[in-house]
Amino acid sequence: MTADIDPNIDRLLKRDSFIERGARSRAQALLDPGSMRELAGPFERLHSPWLAMQKLVTQADDGVVVAKGKLDGHPTVVLAIEGAYQGGSMGEIAGAKIAGALELAARDNRRGIPTRAVILFETGGVRLQEANLGLASIAEIQSAIVDLRRYQPVIGVSAGTVGCYGGMSIAAGLCTWLVLTREARLGLNGPQVIEQEAGVAEFDAKKRALIWGLTGGEQRVVTGLADACVADDTHEIRATVLRLFAQGVPARHRSERADHYLACLRQVDTRVQATPEDVRAIYNPSQGDA
């Protein structure tokens, strides 16, 4: 019997999902074939000493893959966070791996090697079990992004399904360009944190449409807080990263247009629940262009 294959199912089966890939596989898929070399990898056994003390099982790479290689022939380091391990949270080691790699990329640039960086954000933010050490490492990541982006674009990608939250959402905001899928979410506080702290009237974390409507990839791009909303497709994500690198370093980074965003924020009526449409009307990216 020749089965009639639904064209939609056929298309989905042929698609190379980025979300379904783990951190190591994501890095490998972005870099030129055969060029990837992992630094501070799992066989260095950089387990978190703090999680072990709290009787939690540790992962040998602490949930971050540092992959050095070529991207379209250019020296590139991909920093891929594994969202499935401890929610992609940033502990001392995970954070130090990202910050250290970014710092070395900036040093490369000062020495005439134009190393670029891509950060694959899949993180709830700081790892609470590592407290201040995690916070300090996120601060180091943020400083290192600001240093490196003077020389080369730093591109952030959040594919989902964890998304990007907490201090790491600030790191994503500091990136030169930010790529999201429709499945990704970007926000300072997660829905459950807002509900817990401000009450269900402020934000109902059970309303998925509200969460994605306000913090999903599509909304973040339309409101100018990210630069590209792409399908969950490895080839499309890679092509988008290449296109954005080709744009080079802009005259002003998003974070240098803080006045525009603060002006938008002042227009928000906090007495009523904001709808995605309200936010789109206020955060009009064309007004903020340098």
Next chain:
Amino acid sequence: MERLQFEFGAGQPLSGRTVAGVVASGDLEVLLEPGDAGRTTVAVQTSVDGYGGNWKALLERVFGPGSLPAARIEINDNGATPGVVRMRIEQAFEEVTQGGNTP
């Protein structure tokens, strides 16, 4: 959290190293690298206490015959079922023999 240690007879040393899986909920990470000829060691770190007997039985099924190459194995487990554990171990051996994914 419990740490367990096992040792089995084995063949010649494994030809490469790899890592398979993630310490995600219901999953595990297997680090596989060459061991000393004739001896495979397995160090397990598991989130579920009191299942040493199940680990012993499962690993004996895989390594008991002593026909696999000698390896040094580290398993970091976050509550995977025995079926998932076995598949991850087999995946790691398969990746090394096919010369694939070597971090």
